[in-house]
Amino acid sequence: MDYVSALVPPVVMAAFFIGLIVTIVKSQGGDKKAKEDAAVDAAIARAESARQSGGAQPGASA
Template identity: 75%
Template structure:
């Protein structure tokens, strides 16, 4: 029975890992892809604008 207790944790972790990968693959694309891409583009544009803006009156 030692082999069962030795195999249970890797099997459980493998099943969990496969489930996580399936969720990631299923949530890619779809109806919300354009909305998610627009949100990421807005954040990147805001970060780029903040980096290029002058620091203040002493700049």
């Protein structure tokens, strides 16, 4: 019976891992995709505007 107790934890972890992967794959695309894309686009736009309005470019000599 030692082999059963040795195999149970890896089997349980594998089942949870498969469930996690399935959940991640199912949550990609669909109606959530547009919302996620808009959030990423907004974050990139904020970073770009902050970089451009920051004044001196990094690495430029003063």
